[in-house]
Amino acid sequence: MSDRAASAAELRADLAVDKKDKNHKTKRAALRKVIVNMTINNTDMINLFNEIVRCMAVDDLEIKKMCFLYLETYAKSRPVLASNALDILENDFDSSSPLVRALALRTVSSVPLKPFAELTCKRSLAMLKDQDAYVRKTAVFAVAKAWSADPKGPMSNELLKSLNHMLVDQNPSVVAAAVAALNELTSHHKSIVLTIDEFTVFQFAKILPDCNEWSQVYLLNAIMEYVPQSSIKAIRLIKMIMPRLKHANAAVITAAMRTLLFLSNYAADLETEVPRFGESIDQAILLLLAKPAEIQYVMLRNCIMLLQHRPDLVHLDTSPFVIKSADPVYIKISKIEVLLLLSSPKNYSDVIFELETCIGQEDETTSRRAIKTIGRLATTIPEAADSCVRVIMRNSMKGTDYNAQEGIVAMLQILRRYPDKFIHVVDDIVSLKDTIWSDVKARTVFIWLCGQYPSIVQDAPAILSEECKSAFASASSSDLQLTLLTAAIKLFLAYPVRAKMLVPRIFEIATTVDTSPDVRDRAFMYWRLLSADAGKTRDIVTTHLPAITCENIVIDEACLEELELRLGHLSTVYLKPAASLFRIAKPMKLEQSPALLPRLKTTNLRKNAPPPTPTRPQNQMSRQHSMMFAHPPRPSLGGPTTSFGHNQPMDSPALESLNEFENDKLIDI
């Protein structure tokens, strides 16, 4: 950076040069250096304020623009000097050139200082009536800036009112600017709401074709502020907006899709009234999936939402989600997620095939995710289980370490889901011991297997006592310790002789070494149980495992509804309610109206599931409680979170809950 840095002292003389400077060549060059240094955060530039203000008076627009940029940047650091610029700016307001008038207003309204805000208030209202549409458009935003600078100021009502008047301007671009400004203000301030009446909304829909692409987006957004009172009105709007889905601009397509989906909630008999509605939405999705990667990414995340929320409307097959080797990782992972949602008893083999192509490619994240997803596919579609297990085991056996590690973790879920079906692969898993041992998650599963299938894992006692040495050594995972403890007891109950040495040793370590209270308590409990009545202990510890139920990732209805209204927004990429991500976000929902249709419950394999709860039980104590009091385990299970861990606290390693919500991980890849 040093090659471009300059000091204020060097530039001062050049900025002040007067007579000899033909065409302001020297000044221009010096100003350019100032801008460059400003860009690289050279704070020394602040010392040039006086010189810059003097340059503003030069009658040259390029010089003016550079000075204005400087003013906007440093005004806050030198408020007194900045106000010297006011006179010069005031002059420009009366220029005959609309571009100069607009530039002056844009600059004044962007300086975050009180005298500037006051001048903005004073002049912008008048300029809303300028004969030039470009100036009016600039004035609309200036008014909005003035309002948000001081929402409770004396002028605030008048400012809002004058913005409202602009909604009927004869120039569509000015109308679009006014709705954009109002939308911005209302979405960030709880005290005001934007409501748009029926006449205006149809007016907006009518002028859509007459404005540029960005204005179309702002008008479409405004249409969503209107709540259709009858199905006929909603359908009329839908028909007017449908052509926008063919626009070349991804933002227009998305805004149109968002508005159409919103309106469809108020349109009865949509299929007969607008025959190609669903098909048009599908096509628009495909269009966006053929755009540059970042846009694809936003659409893919939205597909996850739409496939869950609108299975009635959105019909996609797997072909647009074929994973290409050139796809960036974030696209691959989102495609994997969508493929899982699209999987069905009919197409699971295609899906597995696609997922398998991701395994063993150079990228570890993708590979792991693919294996994990195949595991999940096995648990959600029973028909697919056999093929899934084959693929997982094949890749674990031949593959790299992390494939085997992820594979064994996936196998845990499958073994729990189909308790007796896949016992034959346990042998193969055991042979992978050395490959997976470095990974804690995988090791935990392995130890669970030792307890669960003591007859198959031949050297279980040796493995467990070996692990005993290291597991309690340092700050190891308490999941691993708990699993180890339970596995040792189960082994002892099955083969008392073989585990004779192991159990006392593990009790001793777990109750004396500095471990977590949960581990110590559980060790004591087993200890006392065993010493009281070994038979009872067997009843408690080795009851038959109920099969777990598994569901695809599920987002709750209210959240889905809000995400649909925000289609394409950041919150839909994260698939979380906006209010949980951003400080200033008004919650959104479908407003009541006589035309609002009751939402059909989704009819695919997903059941009504509880809202996503935090991924693992946070409070270890409560787990212990349920263990103490929920005996014997109830045969029927609740939602997916409770199916794992709570009812069988002593049994399987609590690796992660099944509806684990993985967007956070996606963000930090």
Next chain:
Amino acid sequence: MISAVLIYGGNRGEVLASRIYKDGLRRAITDAFRVQVISNPENRSPLLTLGSTSFLHIRHGDLYIVAVTRHDVDAMLVYEFLYKFTDLCVSQFGTFDEQACHKNVTLLYELLDELVDFGYPQNTDADAVKQLLAGTSNSSQGSSLFPRSLMSKSSSSSKSQPTAPSNQATQQATGSVSWRREGIKYRRNEVFVDIFENFNLLTDLRGNVISSTVDGKIQVNSHLSGMPQCRIGLNDQSGHEIDTEYDENDDKSSPRSRHTVKITDFQLHQCVDLARFNRNRTVLFVPPDGEFELMRYQVTDNLKAPINLQVDVDKSGATIHYNIRAKATFENKLVAGDVTIYVPVPPNTTKVNSNGTGKTKYQSSDNRVMWKIGRFTGGTDASFESTINYTQSNMPWNPPPIKAEFSLSQYCGSGLSVRYLKVEDKSNYTALKWVRYLTRAGSYETRI
């Protein structure tokens, strides 16, 4: 909406421009992105949210073009804007890279100022923006080398162009035909239509198609006077009955003229009358002056791969043996150019022995063998053989797909053709019309 736009050079992460629009962002915000994204190899996502502040970025060459926001913004709009902004910079500067940013730093800021107000994108139409910027430099006195010199190289058609007075510029920017100004005159009225297609194909070893799509675009270069209305007719299956009155001329050279094609997806430039298109698929438009992309489309049905690969792979021990046959399935009179096929080899390859039609070369840094057929005449075959020795490691080799590249002119992968192109203007001139077709390999892969 958008709180700031930042531009960084890729190598050192130097800030090349930073324009803060609102929300009181501090200038130090530029450091956060540099630390968290540019110098953090772990970050591979185009979106990063820290606290309530989100950074959305795209790449252009070495550059990072970043939008910063504090709210739940329309991410689609932001990315689309960043792309449009990049396109605009490319058209204004010739190339958009670190050097161009240094050279045009003031113009860059002018653009950022003109394109966005209050964080809302306003206008990204090359022509309208050009007028706005040119308008300012015109009305200022005695100025300057500045925008005008840059303007003139940016567009081929602007030589004869009078610089618009500033209120005409503002009218264009806010008018309903923001992409075209009044009073354009050409001595020779011509319009060039280019149909570019990317053929994407994924097949298995035996050449069975797993997925195939054609992504096409119609690029128009219009040198037309006045405010002409143009109408273009395609052999699109779902189009309305073709008006026979236009069907007689213009496209004798078109590849498969009686054929119709099923186009699934259309995206049309904003100059196209969308309501009219939706009614009967008529593509009616008042073109911008100079070059623009009239439409993009996708075809997925009835595609015939222009080049077929049949692959035999034999892996035994530490040796891989490839036997590949390529077949040009298109008409005999056409010749594909730059036909190159990339065959993957394991990273720890010790010896490669290849032989094929044209040239072959082992490219060790990319772990592949390049098989360059070069010119490939329709209806002919080419073959390739290679034996690869490598040292086995405990990481088994999972080969990436075989990739092919080619370009084929006067050929349309989708079979699309222009049936007619009609230009009507008040002054009733006749325009010369030119149509070209070019198909290239997009992602053209064979899984092995």
